[in-house]
Amino acid sequence: MPLTTHGPTQLSPARIRLALFALALGGFAIGATEFVAMGLLPNLAQDLLPGLYRAQPDAANARAGWLISAYALGVVVGAPTIAAAAARRPRKQLLLALLIAFTLGTVASALLPSFELVLAARFLAGLPHGAYFGIASLVAAELMGTGKRARGVAIVLSGLTIANVIGVPAITWLGQSAGWRLAYLVVAGIFALTFLAVALVVPHQAGNPGSTIRRELRAFGRLQVWIALLIGAIGFGGLFAVYTYVAPLVMEVTGLAAWAVPIVLVVIGLGMTIGNFAGGALADRSVRRTMYGAFGVMLVALTALAFSAQSVAGLLVGVFLIGAAAAALSPTIQTRLMDVAHDSQSIAAALNHSALNVGNALGAYLGGIAIAAGLGYVAPVWIGLGLSGIGILLAGATFAIDRSRRRLGVAVPYGTAAITVVRAD
Template structure:
C-alpha cells in the first residue's frame, strides 16, 4: 500500500505544483498567466487520453509490470519538463507526463480494493489516494518553495527523484497481484456501453471542475486579492493538502457506509464552500480556511466516485477505475480553462470560485438523475424476474 501511495504522492506533486508555480512559469516563458494555465490543461488532457487507451490496450499485461512501466513513463515525462526549452515544448512535456496518470491510479485502486478485507474497499482505495492528498501537504508546498527560490524547473527535478523511488518500491515491495483477473481490450471497452458508467464519469467531470477552477489560480488569488505575501503561498497550499488528507479519509469512511450518499454530501459541501470562497478570498485568514475546505470537500468526493465506477462497470473494472481519473482531469482542464476565461474577461480572481460553485451544483443535479436512473433500471430488472 505504501509503495502504491508513493506513486500517488509523485503524481499529485507534479500535477498540483504547476498551479502553485504558474506565475513563475509565465514570467520565465514570457507568456500571460492564463496562457501558462494551458500547461495545466495539457497535463489533464494527457490523463484523459492516456487512461482509457492504456487501460484497454494493456488489459492482458501483468498488473505489477504495468504499474512499473507507467511510473517509468511518468518519470521520463518529468525529465522532459525539466529540460523543455520553450513554452510549446513544456506544454507537450506536460501532456506526455499526464498520459500514465489515470491508468496508474486505476490499476493501483483496483489492486487495493482486491486485497482489502470485506466491507473496506473504499478505505483501501482511499489509502492509495492518500498519496495524492499527502502530496498537497508536503510535496507541493516543498516543491513550490523550491521552485520560487531556485527556479521552477527544480520543482520537477524533485518529482523525477520521487518517480525513480516509486519504480524501485513497486519493483521490490508490491506482490504479483494474481488476484486481479486478466481481461481483454474488448471486455474493458465494454464499460463504455454501460449508461451508469458514463453518467458517473460525467458527474465527476462536471462536479469536480470547481476545485480546479479555484486551485489553478490560487497563488495570484492569495497575493492580489487576500493580500498575502508570496512566501505565504506554500503554507496555504499545505493547508489545502491537509484538507485533502482529511477529506480523503472521511470520504473513504462515508463511502463504505453508502457510496451514493457520500458522493451527494461531498458535492453539496463543495458547492457551498466554493460559493463562500468568493467572499472569503478577500481576507487572508478566511482565504486560508477556505483553501482547506475546498481541498477537503474535493478529496472527499474521489473515493466514492472510484468505488461506484468499479461497482457499475462489472467485469471492466480496470478501465472504469482509470476513467475516473480521466473524468477528474477533464474537470481539471475545464476548471483551469473556465477560471482563466473569466479572469481574462476582467471579472477578477474571485470569479473562478463562483464558476466552480455553479459546476458543483450542476454535478449534484446530474448525480440525482444518475441515481434515479439506476433505481428505475433495478425496478425494471426485478419486475422481469
C-alpha cells in the same frame, strides 16, 4: 491474518503495509507533478512567456494555465487507452512501466526550453496518470480484502493528498527560490524512488486473463458509467477552477506575499487528506449519501470563498473545505464507477481519473477565460460553484435511475464477482 493475492502466496501484515505505502508513494509523486504547477504558475508564466508577462501578466498567467490543462488532457487520453490495452498484463509489471514513463515525462518537462515543448511534455507526462491510479487501486483493494474496496482506493489516493500537505508546498517553495525547473527534477527523483519501492515490496498480481479490449470498452455502452464520468468531469471542476489560480488569488485578492502561497497549499492539502480518508470510509457504507454530502460541502465552501476571499480567515477556511469535499468525492466516484461498470473493472478504475482530469482541464480553462476577460481572480470561484452545482444534479440523476430500475424489478449491479458488493444507498 495474512491475505492471498491472485494465488497461494501468503502475505504478512507488514508486507501488506509496505506494499500499500509503495503504491501511495506513487500517488505522492503524481500529486507533486500534477499540482506543483498551481503554486508556480506566475514563475512558469514569467520564464516561458516573458514578453507576454511583461506586457500582460494576467494574460500570461491564464496561458500558463494551459500547462495544467495539457497534463489533465494527457490523463484523459491515457487512462482508458492504457487500461483497456494492458488489462491482461501482470499488474506489478504494468505499474513499473508506468513509473518509468512518469520519470521520463517529468524530466522532459524540466529540461525542455520553450513553452510549446513544455506543453507537449506535460501532456505526455499525464498519459500514465489514470492507468497508474486505476491499476494501483485494484492492487490495493485486493490487498485490503473483503468489504474495504473504497478504503483501498483511499490509501492509494492518500499519497496524492499528502503530497498537497508536504510535497507541493515544499516543492513550490523550492521552485520559487531556485527555479521551477529544479522543482520538476525533484519530482522526477520521487518517481524514480517509487519505481524502486514498487519493484521491491509490491507482490506479483496477475492481470485479468479473460480481459480483452472489447470487453473493457463495453463500459462505454452503459448509461450509468457515462453519468458517473460526467459527475467527475463537471462536478470536480469546482476544485480546479480555484486550485489552478490559487497563487494569484492569494497575492492579488487576499493581498498576501508570495511566501504565503505554500502555506495556503498546505491548508488545501490538509483538507484533501482528511476528506480522502473520510470519503473512503463513508463510501464503503453509502456511496449515495457520501456523494451528496461532499457536493453539499463543496457548494457551501465555494460560495463562502467567493464572498470572503479578501480576508485571510475566509481564504483559509474556504480552501480547506473545498479541498476536503473534493477529495471525499474521488474514492466515492471511483467506487460508483466500479459498481456500474460490471466486468470492465480495469478501465472503470482508470476512467475515474480521466473524468477528474477533465474537471481539471475544464476548471483551469474556464477560469483562465474569465481572468483573461478581465473579470478578476474571484471569477474562477463562481465558475467552480456552477460546475459543482451541475455535479450534484448529475448525482441526483444517477441515483434516480437506480430507484426507477429497482421499482421496475431491473437488477441494479453493485460490483462483480471479483469485487465485494458495496451498496449505493
